[in-house]
Amino acid sequence: MDTTTAPAPPSAAPARGARLSAADWAQAALDVIAEQGVSAVAVEPLARRLGVTKGSFYWHFPSRDALLQAALERWEEVEQEQVFGSLEDVPDPRERLRQLFQLVGHETKPHAIYSELLRALEHPAVGPVIQRVSQRRQDYLTASFRQAGLGRTEAINRARLTYAAYVGFLQLRPQQPKMTHEEFEEYLEHVINTLIPN
Numbered sequence: 557m558d559t560t561t562a563p564a565p566p567s568a569a570p571a572r573g574a575r576l577s578a579a580d581w582a583q584a585a586l587d588v589i590a591e592q593g594v595s596a597v598a599v600e601p602l603a604r605r606l607g608v609t610k611g612s613f614y615w616h617f618p619s620r621d622a623l624l625q626a627a628l629e630r631w632e633e634v635e636q637e638q639v640f641g642s643l644e645d646v647p648d649p650r651e652r653l654r655q656l657f658q659l660v661g662h663e664t665k666p667h668a669i670y671s672e673l674l675r676a677l678e679h680p681a682v683g684p685v686i687q688r689v690s691q692r693r694q695d696y697l698t699a700s701f702r703q704a705g706l707g708r709t710e711a712i713n714r715a716r717l718t719y720a721a722y723v724g725f726l727q728l729r730p731q732q733p734k735m736t737h738e739e740f741e742e743y744l745e746h747v748i749n750t751l752i753p754n
Contacts, residue, residue, distance in 0.1 A: 578616040585627035590668035594676040628685045649703035
């Protein structure tokens with residue numbers, strides 16, 4: 557959610573002449589999605605970006621669609637590990653929710669990728685991934701709210717509201733005046749105090 561932090565530096569490209577892996581290509585595709593959107597993922601520009609020939613691409617992938625699928629799978633896997641895996645050791649559910657809101661609130665590149673994927677929901681490869689990620693995030697929030705003492709229905713509704721606030725913020729961000737760091741921190745604290753039960 558943070559609109560004030562500097563953009564994350566692009567992932568380090570492998571040294572010229574180094575043998576690229578399928579993961580290198582998938583990460584480069586994600587970098588392009590964050591910067592320019594799903595439609596900008598194309599073999600020739602990616603090869604130029606990575607300093608290799610198209611032959612390197614075809615060593616790993618039969619098509620641009622296969623690369624896009626690999627990039628989406630990589631994003632889904634890393635997103636799951638980095639966001640939720642890092643909070644598994646926090647025993648108190650309210651503190652876990654607070655840390656989740658802080659962690660997600662201060663991401664930069666993941667927001668850019670997610671925003672661009674939301675704009676490409678009609679793409680046959682993108683829609684199912686966003687559906688899985690959205691459901692997993694809402695399930696996690698529901699379970700955390702239940703552990704924080706809310707009843708089942710209230711926890712489900714609070715999870716929906718939380719997720720809607722997150723997605724809505726991402727979609728409104730390009731149209732809103734840029735927040736200062738202080739304004740954003742006040743907003744995030746307001747979200748935390750509003751949505752996490754006492």
